[in-house]
Amino acid sequence: MTTAPAAEADRPRSRAGRAAAVALSGVAFAEVCAAVIGSVVLGRGVSAALDSFVVTNAAMGLAFSMCGLLIAWHRRGNPIGWLLIADGLGHATSAVAVPLVQYGQDTGWPTAALRVLVTVGAYAWPWSIGLCLPLILQLFPDGRAAGPALRVLMWATVATAPLFVLEMGAGPDGMGTGLSGYLVLSGHAGLAPLWLVSEIRVVITVVIGLVALAVRYRRGDEARRRQLLWLLQAVLVVAVVLTVWGVFASGPVLILLAIPLIPAAIMVAILRHQLLDIRLVFSRTVLYALLTTGVAGAYMALVAVLDTVMRRQVGLGGSVAATVLIAVGFNPVRVRLQRVVDRILYGDRADPMRAVSRVGERLDAGLPGVLEAVREALRIPYAALNTAGEVVVSGRPPHHLHTYPLRYGKQDVGELVVGLRPGESRLSGADHAILRLLAAPLSVAVHALALSEQVQHSREQIVVAREEERRRLRRDLHDGLGPVLTGVTFKADATGNLIATDPDAARELVAELRTETAQAINDIRRLVYDLRPPALDDLGLVGAIRQRATHLRRDGIAVHVTAPDTLPALPAAVEAAAFRIATEAMTNAVRHSRASRIHVRIDADTQLQLRVSDNGDSPHAWTPGVGLSSMRERAAELGGSLTAGPGPDGGQVAAILPMGAS
Known part of the structure; x- marks a missing residue:
């Protein structure tokens, strides 16, 4: 708990941090505006702006810096916001350097000043790719390493980042301006093996980030996993786009505008990860990415094979036959892949009988085990059973809940409360179908538990009643009939002693014995009547x-x-x-x-x-x-x-x- 003095002391630091974030993001925004205005004023055309990466760098500079500002403003202690701002500054600086150099060349600026601008522009953006972005992946979403080993790899990423910066910034191309910067290596082309290591190093740092995300996903709860899925969704889209652009050298430079999806996804994941059901979006993205890759690979393989077989022997174009075969086989593959992806993200929602079987197998584990099976079957964050005032809970309740009644015959035995997935305001038809099927075993389990409790309660009552009855009989025999019979015994002995010496006294004792014996008989009758009225047996x-x-x-x-x-x-x-x-x-x-x-x-x-x-x-x-x-x-x-x-x-x-x- 933060004390009042500590909170007061923290306010200036908070204001200073926000002011710094606004200032740095403002610089990036001003650079982007200057790059756009400069390109328009120079009139070099859209094609020239694209070829010099002004458009893409400006877009990335604006996206990274603005998203970083929002995170730094609301999550001041999270370094990811500051890394995004730094990434945006790198791209924005490279974007504004190109039109500035071109404007300086047209207006006769000193060569030294132009070379400084080229140097700054060439060395600015590589830090974004070689350092900021890998660190963001490794630290997402809380700004801390996922473990000791990954912390060591994080520092290795920081230490080796200058190698990639040197590879990109020390080249002689001068950002396409015709000028070289001051920090250019004359033998840059001869260091190809070193630059290969640099490229491999970039791939490795990104892989480390993906491994860190996988580790967090495995260890995280439902909220953490949804945060990670936002970033994984963006990374997946960007990876597919960049693979097509970088590996196959296909597509325009504008394809790089997919990269701003990453900072947007990071911002939403940290600040508003419950915006919609990201698992549904991720499911569809994975599905169609796999389908696209599979179709492209199958198409190329079939074209190569059929071109040899059909064109020469049948005279039919191989590409036409390949297209027909892919069209025929596309839908079955899509359906199968959809099932696989949905099972990973939604459990057995598409297979109700499998879900019912899973719940049935856990009935012997009691209501907590049944609820765990329900959550696993539907991949929901929360489930609870309300039964006769008793509540059994599994998971953490989200904002939206849905109540499903449980009935055994015509009797209401309880309610099943399920937590809706983030982004959902109601259950889907598939969810309702499973819940209707699950209601039967759940109702049986609740009813059986209630009967078991009633039987146990009845057994306890029987035992208590039996012991109370035994105690009453013992008390009545000990305190009532016992003393009377003891007195009868003593008086009988006394009567025997007095018969010869004092017959009158003996007759008086016999009379008393008769009275006490009658009293004992009445006590016995009373006890017998309490056990079972004799009249029932007689009449x-x-x-x-x-x-x-x-x-x-x-x-x-x-x-x-x-x-x-x-x-x-x-x-x-x-x-x-x-x-x-x-x-x-x-x-x-x-x-x-x-x-x-x-x-x-x-x-x-x-x-x-x-x-x-x-x-x-x-x-x-x-x-x-x-x-x-x-x-x-x-x-x-x-x-x-x-x-x-x-x-x-x-x-x-x-x-x-x-x-x-x-």
Whole structure:
């Protein structure tokens, strides 16, 4: 965090840096303007300006310096902006030197002054090609070397740059002006082996820059890779253009105007790399560059072969046959190359089944592994799953997000949130097609995870309930039945000792033993009833409920039980749950609604249906209490359901219990 004094101290340096960038870029701009105006005033014609590289140097000087100014203004600590300004100054100085020398020759300037201008012009632009541009490639985009080894190679580039400058500047041609500069080597032509080394050195420095870009691309995140693709896109276009112009000596000098694409791409990559989806542009550029190269090579090879075979034996022109064959084979090659390039940049977007298979293979890795597979399949920067309040995230969220619902059957199980690629405001049709297919395994994974969590939660509840029940039984046996039986044992011993000596006291102890034994029997019955009401085994479900209804009738409550004459065999758990729910519902009706009539109805087919209704005063909304919660839990434990609340004529409780529960 920058402190206030440090920020205040940094402001003058920031203003000075920006002022220096503006001044240097202004010099380059003034030189470009002077070169253009001078060429027009001299009237030498466009052809002469092109042949002397005034037009191309002026264009490169303006592009490099202005792009460098923007970077230096907004990223003052990044040396790439200053390297671009220096590159632009070199080209602009060479551009303005030619018309100045020509104007001086026409107006009779001193020869010494003209030779100085020729020297400056000849030695200015080679620094741009031999030093600035290779360093820009090696330091892009953050201004630091990509590693210790590349840092050493960067300094080697700096140290060997004067060799290329000497090769270009010390030549005797005098920039096409007819004059020689002061730093010309008389034996320049005889140093051809040295100049070959210089040319190789330029190629090597550019290759080092490309290697540095490749290293950064491999190590970088999504944002860094998009920055690199901007520069790689420009370098690819310029490389194709310069190959055609330099290697095959084909095309006008204006073809060099492709070089300003490099500073423009660098500026956008550093300042606005999310301007558009550069991966789509790069994909198409790579595709058509490969196609162009392949078609050109195939055309030349076929012309050479068919010229020999067909012209002599068939009499058909070889170039015509080659053109026909290339036209026939062009589209299949284009389609195949398009798939290869798109797979590199967009993953399996064009192959939905492959994407689904990849996601399916990662289902056992959990939701994080599934999201990683989705990102790999679509080459997207971000993916997240929202499931019942839980969020699983993979990657960093970009500015634009798209939400895709996940459904399992008719149930919404969550949402898949994907980050759109930079430059995209919506998903393409291919993306939607894959997401529709991926929604199925993702929904299954989310639903399975939810079920697994529910099963685990149920297991935990079962264990807790079992241990609580054991604790209650132990407490009741230890604190209630245990002391009573211990007392019975002691009194039985005392009774035996008193029978012969004191029969009256023995009879009193026997009476106490009878009372305590009856109490122990009641405790045992209570424990047994808590485990399972004995009436269920003696009378069945309907009989047990009717027995309970009889007790309520003694209190003046009219209770009517409607049930089939014979119920199917019910699992013990269903019987116990239905009895507990019925007795709890009847008891609540008596206690809370002041009901005078209660109706219990039991039906059974594929499931047991129990309904308890009353004519009491029922509030508009029932407040969940221990009894109501207990009834719902008993139904839920068996996979059933329970509804309870006020009805049109009073309160009612309705439970549905599956017959297959055990």
